[in-house]
Amino acid sequence: MSMLIVSGAALAFSGFAATSLTMDRHYADIHGRGKEPDARLRLRLRILGWLGLLLSFMACIGASGWHIGPVLWCGILSLAAWTVTLLLQYHPRKLLHSAWIGIPAALLATALLLR
Amino acid sequence: MKEGLRQSMAWVHTWSGLLVCWLLLLVFMGGTASYYKHEITFWMKPELHQAADAPSRVTPAESATLAVRELQQRAPKANAWFLDLPHERNPLIYASWTNPPKKGMSREERRAAFRHQNFTLDPMTGLTTAAPRDTRGGEFLYRLHFDLYYMSAIWGRWIVGIAAMCMLVAIVSGVITHKRIFKDFFTFRPRKGQRSWLDAHNATAVLALPFHLMITYTGLVTLMFMYMPSPTKVLYGAEQNTMFSEVFPNAERVKPARQAAPLADIAPMLQQAERAWGEAPTRIVVSNPNDAHARVEMHRPSGQQLSNIEPTMIFDGASGALLSQAPPPSTTLAARAAIYGLHVAHFADTLLRALFFVCGLAGTAMVATGALLWGVKERQKYAKIVASGGRVGFGVRLVDALNIGAIAGLPIAFAVYFWANRLLPVELAGRSELEANAFFIAWGAAALLAQIRPTRGMWRFQLTLGALLLAGIPILNAITTDTHLGVTLFGGAGLRPVAAFDLVVLLLGALLGWAAWWLGRKANRRAAAGKSADIAQPSTLEAA
16 A cells, blocks of 8 residues: 555656756756757656656555545645756755666556555 | 736736735635644543543434533533534543523623533543633634634634735736746746746745636635625615525524423434434434424535535434435535535544645745745845845845744744643643633744844744744653644554644744745855855845
């Protein structure tokens, strides 16, 4: 139960991190001034970002049901977005590294949901 | 004059926000605290802590039987009994009752009498606990956030309602006027003056937008029969009570038969409900006890659904037979219950409750940064005048002073409320009113001082004071009770609320302390840069 919520939170974080990297300003925060993601990378990141958010929604529904799950998801989204915002400003490289947490979280969430 | 939609919305956003922001700060802080009103009340009644330390080993049926036995002795002729059994957020058995109203009793007198018609049982021993001190606890903060104080509840609700409607307007117009809501989604740029305040305002507002919209809208819905009376007036005319009994059939009370009949054993009824739900009811209401028309309502614990109306099973009190499961509510009522339920969040478990609390804090920060932003922007118009030794306009000074009084002053008032709870003598008459007065005396003093000297020094003074008072609460608790952090952190689960309260106020105090330190560092930097204008400037948060 709670493992689903944890993976849901990690997925929301990674999803938002990927989304933030599609934006020129934040991509430059990490890769240096003036750098821009190319179109293919941008598309890939955007898809990953939405996938992360979608899977995080499913994880919340799986953990708390259709009544309370969406409410939980909204709260988790806010928390994830604040974390991404602060990391981008103060530790942009760490954001890049910690965003990989989304991969194992996705596997865990899928496994728990299909169980 | 032709203006774009965005500019006109910016105007609406500014004024609908600014006019009510100081009241909204009170509402947001009080409402956010209310998510933990039971925990706050429990912290404010240290007499109960001892009983909560040991883990409860009695079954729900046994606790209900214990409470009913005590109620039979104390209030056999009551109108209704209310029982709260131990569960996750409540370690003890609470029981209270209402008596048939005496003639000529005003509503306030009945409410005051009700406050003394209760007792608490220790589920371990089955004995009544030490009488807790007279305090309204978290209930005061909860009521404060929509009834206000020192005025009739109706007036308070209208004032808060108007503020909430302004807030709703501010949220919608704010979204429209926000030029780069997606581009700036993750943006926060510190140390850039006005830019940073705007970023902070956006980050606290946009990233928790679902919460802000929800809480404002649902807050209005909780009092919709008051704010929008026309539809029910048209449909029911003078028969408003008929409307309520038709819309809320559960709330209807059965009239007593005035014929004595002993109350059936409560345990089998509770066990029947427990079997049906897979979990024991946590709240039991017995109306007309010891009467032929006695009714026993078992309420299912919340946590399954959004609704604030929990499923109930109703039993005949005299025979103990199941009369009905409450009928499934109509779609309209279910929708209202879900909307209402979202606001009060009874369904929230520990994690979700914490998320609601954090979002509430974000809402407070959103209102505060918005209020500060107005001053920051407006002050720029006076930059030249101030530089040549002049003063800022009346409006800027007033807003600065109100900002200090609300943003830095309100935390002081909250802290003083908790200090008063521990320091006022227990046997004092009218103690709970004195606690509330302490809240407003502290707030009034802070607001007045801010009006007299709305300077950066005042910001630092009030923030530091708030920080010390809040962070001092765990120490105060350690001195005045036996349940300090050293005990509560390692004690039974029943004491967890006390530990959590101490830790959260400590954290909030640290946050205020950090704000005061940050302001001071800014002041020092300015001084080091040798800008002498600082002294001439009456107030500043941003100008550094």
